[in-house]
Amino acid sequence: MGVNEKIIEKTIYFLAFSAIFILLLITIFIFKEGVPFLFNYGVLKIIFRSSWSPSDQEFGIFAMIIGSIYITLGALIVGIPLGVACAIYLCEFAHKRTRLIIKPTIELLAGIPSVVYGFMGMIVLAPIIRSFLGGSGLSILSASLVLGIMILPTIISISMDSLMALPKTYKEGSIALGATTWQTVIMVLLPAAKSGIIAGIILGLGRAIGETMAVIMIAGNSLKIPVSVLDSTRTMTAGIALEMGYAIGDHRMALFAMAVILFIFILLLNSLVTFIFQKK
């Protein structure tokens, strides 16, 4: 083994830690900007007050947290049944050839830019909702529908992976006992693939809560606490993106504080997913 070989090996060893190093760097820089403000202003005051008025030094983000939660839940209500159903069909009912064609096609959904989703929501969906259900159309409902579609690729591909990973004998055993394919799916396969599917749903949830551009374009961005699904609302991500361009001083730090809260939440979700996969 030459000297060169040793150097290459060391370099690769060093580079392999870039991902974790960068994650640390991101954590440090986001926290450095946001955490001091979080404590100076008061964590509870920021999280549980809903008056956001940077010019009056009011930095309560409660309304935006509620906005994020509503839209994310709405996206899950749309995305889970649709996504899991697609995964079940492709894994258990479709022919192999059909699957080979449909799966990459569905994955195209992940490639469409979020601004295009936002645009479609703004130009197609919002007017439909406005004329049939009233309101401005830029609402929790429209944002949930669009985000529900956007998280489909995540839910479908991870649910498919966990269904495909099940031993063939599970299905064969159940069919041999006289069960139909659907009964097998409901009583054997779904329970067995449960943890993987849940992991997929959690990752979809993470995508929904982190989505920014599409939400800015279709949720209407009102700062009031919404009372109906036809109300306009602003999510935390939208709050950050809309005001970051001109925020200075406390205002900017407040936006970073919001990012810290979002960041911690996403890291918790990811740890949960890692934990689920490790248990398997």
Place this chain on the structure above:
Amino acid sequence: MINAKTSERIAKMFLISAILITLGILGFIILFILINGLPVISANFLFKPIEEMGKSGGIFPTIISTIYISMLSIFFAAPLGVATAIYLTEYTRENYLTKVIRFGADCLAGIPSIIYGLFGFVFFVIYLKMSWSILSGALTLSIMMLPTIIRTSEEAIRAVPYSYREATYALGGSKWQGIRFIVIPKAMPGILTGIILSIGRAVSETAALIFTAGMSIRTPTSIFSSGRTMAVHFYALAREGISIQMAYGTAAILIITILIINIFSYYLLFRYQKKYS
């Protein structure tokens, strides 16, 4: 109670309709954008500078910015990602360290792009004084791409049969020679798939670029100038209602680019998988 056959039929209908809804939405989005956007596209649209903030003129500067930013971010991300994948597959066993590395990559994959935008802004733009530039944007994007490149490269390298390595050693080759001349070339189509999909990510990203690469409408002259990509330009056009026509045109170019990227990467992957199975 409904009998098993009936419930099977109902279930199947429900599942098929889920597939049809999903494919229908995808088809609708693509067709809607193309039908409205293709008529706008012309040589002038592609090669003229932006005029009146996008109301007239073309989108040439945004095409150049998009190419700059995606190539530069691949330039940073590919070596890092492939090196990590080589380490994970060739130089170590599953242990505590690999778990930490994988956890890091998974977390990076889950972080919302707006947070990357904030990080890129405080770190590259302000702390490293790179200002709003193609470089800041590309560095930020390269971090976002890292998890995809690591994962796809790792899968591709793992798929190369172990006997290939043994053959290298039998011929007197060293470990690195085996990796460099046998394993990597064999895994190349898989690695390229990850890289191409990452280019797609760069093309469609908006939130992380607004605060790092800026919104300049001029054609970037170097990696230190600010520039808006097609997606960022499209966002400005659509959200500020500058010109719905130009927005459709830009969206059509975006969708066509994404389609080409995806089809090409699946073609590569398909050929590669065929070779090994």
